Amino acid sequence: MEDRLGALGGQALRRTRRAWGRADGWLLLTPYLGGVVLLFLLPAVVSTALIFARYDALAPPVWVGLENVNALRRENLTGTAAGNSLYFLALAVPFRLLGALLLALLLQRRQPGVGFLRAVAYLPTVIPEAAYALIWLWAFNPLYGPVNALLRGVGLPAPSWLADPGTAKLVFVFMSLFQIGEGFVVLLAALQEIPTEYYDTAEVLGAGGTQMLSRITLPLVAPWFLLIACRDIVLSFQYTFTTSYLMTGGDPYYATVFLPLLVYEEAFDRFRFGTGSALMAVVFVLSGTLVGILCVIHRHLSAEHER
Amino acid sequence: MSGESRRAGRPMGTTRRRPALQDTLHRISAWAVAPLFLLPLVWMLSASLRQPGLPPPRGVEWIPNPIAWSNYAEPFRLLPFGTYALNSLLVTASAVALTLATASWAGLGLLLVPPRCRSVLVALSLVLLLIPPPALWLTRFVLFRELGLINNWGALLVPALGGSSPLFVLLFLWTFLRIPAALFEAARLDGAGALTLWSRISLPSARPTLTAVAVLSFLMYWSDFVSPLLYLKSQQLYTLPVGLHQLQQLDRTNWPILLAASVLLSAPAALSFLWAQRHFLQDSRLGGTGEW
Known part of the structure; x- marks a missing residue:
């Protein structure tokens, strides 16, 4: 009984440790994922939106539909x-x-x-x-x-x-x-x-x-x-x-x-x-x-x- | 895959009893590679030493007469080339240092997250490698402007904060995958955190990858012409490649000076490659380079 409890405790401990490992993993990935969002995903979204807009980087963009x-x-x-x-x-x-x-x-x-x-x-x-x-x-x-x-x-x-x-x-x-x-x-x-x-x-x-x-x-x-x-x-x-x-x-x-x-x-x-x-x-x-x-x-x- | 033993078993293709003639032909054509691929570089060097203002040469002039070493001082007289060189050096050095840190963090991060997340992120990274950079210039410019990064080295260095290229992250992941998992487990039991795993276990066993990524990112930032062209306005911030373009705009036909400046820009790139080339080109190369 004792042993089994001990084993269960060990399992739980191992699980927490693995969870920490994951947290560490995501922490280390933060700069890279931030870069992916800022340099790839956001530009992709913005440029899809800009296809349908008139924009000169000064005045706010104006919706023009398929004009471009x-x-x-x-x-x-x-x-x-x-x-x-x-x-x-x-x-x-x-x-x-x-x-x-x-x-x-x-x-x-x-x-x-x-x-x-x-x-x-x-x-x-x-x-x-x-x-x-x-x-x-x-x-x-x-x-x-x-x-x-x-x-x-x-x-x-x-x-x-x-x-x-x-x-x-x-x-x-x-x-x-x-x-x-x-x-x-x-x-x-x-x-x-x-x-x-x-x-x-x-x-x-x-x-x-x-x-x-x-x-x-x-x-x-x-x-x-x-x-x-x-x-x-x-x-x-x-x-x-x-x-x-x-x-x-x-x-x-x-x-x-x-x-x-x-x-x-x-x-x-x-x-x-x-x-x-x-x-x-x-x-x-x-x-x-x-x-x-x-x-x-x-x-x-x-x-x-x-x- | 026991690549090592296989390679070791293979060394002399010649042992496959090729006819001597065929073998000699192969050797000769292999050596013909050298003059062919050195040709543009030799032309650049020889033209950079020609005295400005001479009439066109008759035939190909391999060694100019007289040799005008002073061509190499001209770019510095015409433009603040010293400042540009210093700017290039500062930007490149910071970018390489940042890249090594962030790309190896991300590589280790990919190793530590659950396998399913890892394969999704690896696939995403491969897809990102298939996006042509010009498809992103314009909107990156818009975003950088919102963030106040235009006319500021920040715009040149932002990619380095994110590992510079998904390829570098993957190279680190592939290297770290070869470290025995037991090492990580043991360190974890000793209560090591993410940064300790990174600095004590991952990095020491990734020397060749560190060198390779250092050189590849050096080449990437040192050669970068498009980013400074798009994102910088003030002359005192310019880097060498834009400086070279400026020199070209000053006088399009002064070839000796233009090519002397080209040599100045190319030399650090060529030397850093030659210093690290064995990591790319020898038989015991990075497993990663060939595996994607």
């Missing part, structure tokens, strides 16, 4: 910017994935100097965006830049790059291909998670290098591919803002006007926070849709792996 949305639909630039953003994504994301995969395959094996090579491959990724933009602005300068000097050196035509609406966006895509460190690191980890036995078995069965790549390596890193693609899509919006803001200002002929640049101009140049919010919603819906599609594919792939 209609204004955006009338404005040709919205479509141009959305098109440019999609164009960038469609070119940059696949090439960045391919680049990260090639890097990971090349630098996966231990060989002398591989640590140095991995560091070098990651290095451009850490260059601050303001400096990075200036490097390429100079490199693609038609007169002074080394890119055209190289092209002329081998007898190729030297386009005017950022001044030409046909090539301006390609410059942005090209320069983004050097900042693939994150994807590279994730794929490197994914490749090293593949058990060696798979390759050994394949070799016993007489599989060649190409077959191993297409039958073992690629299917097993495919889910990681989708993850990196999601992250690339999300980050590309910030990337296209800084590059277009610092390098072209949206010129020539609106060829480099991307959605975030429009958001910035609407809100911070013209103080039209209502239409700005509606544009942000476009950014949000666009990236949300693309990420959603990738998540569905991801689920299918992992379901197949389970089988």
